[in-house]
Amino acid sequence: MAAAASAESSPPAPGSLVRTADDKKPKGHRWYLGGIASSMGTLCTHPLDLLKVHLQTQKGQGLTMLGMARNVREHHGLSKLYQGLSASVMRQLTYSTVRFGVYDSGKAYLTDNGTKPLPVYQKLFLSFWGGLAGGLVGNPSDIVNVRMQNDLKLPPNLRYNYRHAFHGYYRLATVEGFAGFGRGLNMNLSRAVMMTTGQLAVYDQAKTMLIGSGLFADNILTHFAASTMAGAAATLLTMPVDVVKTRIMKAVEGEECSAVNMLRQTYQQEGVLAFFKGMTPAFVRLAPQTILTFLFLEQLRLVFPVR
Template identity: 50%
Template sequence: QEEEEAVPLKKEKTHFTVRLTEMKATDKVKLIKEVKNFVPGVNLVQAKKLVESLPQEIKANASKEEAEKIKAALEAAGGTTQQEVKMRMMGMAMHVIRTDGFLALYNGLSASLCRQMTYSLTRFGIYETAKNHLGQGKQGPPPFYQKVLLAATGGFVGGFIGTPADMVNVRMQNDVKQPPAQRRNYSHALDGMYRVLREEGLKKLFSGASVASSRGALVTVGQLSCYDQAKQLVLATGLLSDNVFTHFLSSFIAGICATFLCQPLDVVKTRLMNSHGEYQGVVHCAMETAKLGPLAFYKGFVPAAVRLVPQTVLTFIFLEQLRKYFGIKVTT
């Protein structure tokens, strides 16, 4: 019989809900073989060592950037259908390396650093300065509600100032999952901000500023005020002194609080910044996300915690050591 001519189907845009699962032993063996076949000159033993060391490499050297990339991919992929695609963190990392090279894991690094120099510098400066001003001439630290208000103010202002770098950061990290013809290919953060300003205007450069500012307020409340309060409560028990372990415990609690508070807005912010005009604004984006159910606001929670908790822990451990080195006393 004569074969019928195949009619090409029209490609439809599909949205996926992505879930991360732990790698099974059988999948690990497959990945080892895949690495051996993909990398020239690598034998099975070397491939096994590479695969087994990959989580430690990511955790030690690129945990924030890798987790940010996966988190952005999760949130941007959360769409309008119930179709699900299961992806493993290690498998996704290997896919990025395989298609775009190892340095692709660091896409958005310059934008991330630029964001920290604007966003974090502002919120820490406002919070610490105002807290020290309120604490002058008083016995003990300010009450918790004052810490929350100060942190929210500092985070809101910092979020607004850091919006341009934040947008470029999200776009650069999402570039890796776009077809080559649709990638923006920003060289670095300043190039990205200049191109957005030139091609899309000043308004687009601050697109999502209200969400970013609100998110900045929430994450700063979770990090700064919750850290100070957790440290105060831990020291009040008398079981621990003001040492590195106390700083670690307090900052770990603060990281969890910050992730829980900011994740809903983080999802809306990512979808809004990565949109192509399908949302009319923040409220419309939030309403469309709500149609997927309450848990849609917590898509990518685990990768977000993997990124934010270590960042919070390292930030405050280094901050406390810098305070100690420079002789800065903090009332606790």
């Protein structure tokens, strides 16, 4: 009896998977950190996002990213490289908060708060549903973001002239009605799924493989390497969808802008390479955005661990 009592009261061996009573209590996952980290990254990379939108919507001009940057500077001033920043931040606070929240909360549930590994197919499953939910919630902010950025290229009579994100929501609702919030939704959902797969699932898997190799530790170098791989994967997966989505969202009222029509029109008028227009600036924008997002996220997780 005494021996049994002693065995029951003795602490678990170091490194064992025996869980204490406190460990077995449900833990609240800080699902919102992904949106905050993404917003922090956007504050640093917004000008690159604006140039990407301008390149994707140009027709026949053939400007490079640097040429587009010079064009914006000469005609509008350097400050306009931050045109639409409020909508870009709101997009991350909606879209990225939800997709990271679904992925991280689902991962915590499926792995019993990290006590067992997550298979690749489950990472893909979570990224699919996270991207779908994030794309749905973030669609209005994405529309306003694209329109505010693209206004610089339009003649004054065709501009939307949204003063900030909330003014854009108001105008979108009053001018186009509830249906206006769903403009380009199909393409945006497709892009969100591809983006979330390329970023979250690839980052998660790359980080796991790097650390599992024994050559890397769970530190900033590993986070940088994994997020660079995630940025490259996300760029490749999302480019065709992103081009079509951007063109649909910037279309003026009355213009035919269904996904099928835009796909056909873009292919017939500009060829298949048009679907990869702006790929270099897209990578130049998305890679830093992805790297900064995950670097910020890993640091935020240290400051605000799960409880």
